[in-house]
Amino acid sequence: MWAFGLYNYWIVIVLMMAGFYMVIAHGNLVKKIIGLNVFQTSVFILYISMGKVGGGTAPIISEGFTRYSNPLPHVLILTAIVVGVATAALGLALAVRIKEAYGTIEEDEIVKADTLS
Amino acid sequence: MTHNPVLRVMAKLMIPFILLFALYVQFHGDFGPGGGFQAGVIFGAGLILYGLVFGVETALKVFSPTILRIGIAVGVLLYATVGLAGIALNGKYLNYNVLAHDPVHGQHLGILLVELGVFITVASVMMTIFFAFAGRKS
Amino acid sequence: MAEFVDFILLGFLAVVALAMTRLRNLFAVAMLSGIYSLLSAVLFVVLDAVDVAFTEAAVGAGITTVLMIGTLALTGTEEKISGRHTMIPLLIVLFTGAALIYGTLDMPAFEDPQAPVHQHVAPKYLRDTPIETGVPNVVTAVLASYRGYDTLGETTVIFTAGLGVIILLGLGQRKPGGTA
Numbered sequence A: 001m002w003a004f005g006l007y008n009y010w011i012v013i014v015l016m017m018a019g020f021y022m023v024i025a026h027g028n029l030v031k032k033i034i035g036l037n038v039f040q041t042s043v044f045i046l047y048i049s050m051g052k053v054g055g056g057t058a059p060i061i062s063e064g065f066t067r068y069s070n071p072l073p074h075v076l077i078l079t080a081i082v083v084g085v086a087t088a089a090l091g092l093a094l095a096v097r098i099k100e101a102y103g104t105i106e107e108d109e110i111v112k113a114d115t116l117s
Numbered sequence B: 001m002t003h004n005p006v007l008r009v010m011a012k013l014m015i016p017f018i019l020l021f022a023l024y025v026q027f028h029g030d031f032g033p034g035g036g037f038q039a040g041v042i043f044g045a046g047l048i049l050y051g052l053v054f055g056v057e058t059a060l061k062v063f064s065p066t067i068l069r070i071g072i073a074v075g076v077l078l079y080a081t082v083g084l085a086g087i088a089l090n091g092k093y094l095n096y097n098v099l100a101h102d103p104v105h106g107q108h109l110g111i112l113l114v115e116l117g118v119f120i121t122v123a124s125v126m127m128t129i130f131f132a133f134a135g136r137k138s
Numbered sequence C: 001m002a003e004f005v006d007f008i009l010l011g012f013l014a015v016v017a018l019a020m021t022r023l024r025n026l027f028a029v030a031m032l033s034g035i036y037s038l039l040s041a042v043l044f045v046v047l048d049a050v051d052v053a054f055t056e057a058a059v060g061a062g063i064t065t066v067l068m069i070g071t072l073a074l075t076g077t078e079e080k081i082s083g084r085h086t087m088i089p090l091l092i093v094l095f096t097g098a099a100l101i102y103g104t105l106d107m108p109a110f111e112d113p114q115a116p117v118h119q120h121v122a123p124k125y126l127r128d129t130p131i132e133t134g135v136p137n138v139v140t141a142v143l144a145s146y147r148g149y150d151t152l153g154e155t156t157v158i159f160t161a162g163l164g165v166i167i168l169l170g171l172g173q174r175k176p177g178g179t180a
Helices: A008-026 A029-051 A073-103 A106-117 B005-029 B037-052 B056-062 B065-088 B103-137 C001-020 C027-047 C050-075 C087-104 C121-130 C138-146 C148-169
Strands: none
Touching: A008 A029, A008 C001, A008 C087, A029 A073, A029 B005, A029 B056, A029 C027, A073 A106, A073 B005, A073 B037, A073 B103, A073 C050, A073 C121, A073 C138, A073 C148, A106 B056, B005 B103, B037 B056, B037 B103, B037 C050, B056 B103, B056 C087, B065 C148, B103 C050, B103 C121, B103 C148, C001 C027, C027 C050, C121 C138, C138 C148
């Protein structure tokens, strides 16, 4: 039991760091937004993992079941997912406008164009 | 993609069921998995499929930009108005117990209306976002 | 059995995420992010979060992927090789990851029913929801009734994001091909 007791959290950290790396090591703006999405999903998995109760079932009350998983993380993450896609769309819209204004979405080239002008 | 007959026929067959399923998810959300967020996203995805297969201009004839803009605002306003109705009926903001004679019925009504507001906003925003991106292309 | 599925799915997720950091073709990365979302949706089913899985499958695997591809069609699909250093970000990431893993050592084990997170308000919601609201789905009840303020705020965030996209990209007003 103990050997895998924290396995979920460790994988969450691996996913989180993969997303973090995409944000800080890549210059492409769309890749950065995808990295943020990966990071975000890892946080969702962290919350849902915490809400799981051993031997429990989905939190829809019905006869014959007494043990349910914690519904509270589910509520928080449910709204966070939809908010996440809305904010990601806003970020992508900004990337589209930057492409139209600068002709590129590579961070280095944008900075260069800014210093030249 | 607009001239592929397989896609056109399959999309025509599937879209009504996708929209119907969205409404089922919306109104069955009290008893099974589902609710305004999921239903709004599924409804939006159904019309996004329509836009992908038949072209954004055709899809915008079904849901014109004006309707979408109104929809985005109406959902949030409906949610906030349900809260104000609680105050008007001598309750607290977003307390649904006072909406009907019986607190449990009031809760039912409140949850239904609030989820409807969420549904309208989420579906409109999802369609708006897609049409804004896709309309930029041509 | 559920633990086994959980184990495998998380392994897949890690592989997909690491592949996404390596690939330079953004189209492939967008497709992998769809796979990543679908895998996490399946994982949420295993972890009893059916409502969340539903949303993640529709949003992550559906709409986000469509949006990514729509954006790539406008911005280009190949990431340029930049001259920036990759060693420093890698070191930062490894150091942060190590610190976070050290932090998890104090966390309660997965599936532990005695974990503090299950002791506070969750039992109250599970007990009172059918009596107070008559709604069997506790997630819906907490979302729309007990935590109504939160959801109003979240809906407003979505509203604002939708407005932002309209402001940035316009909707049905500009002539095709026109610039800002």
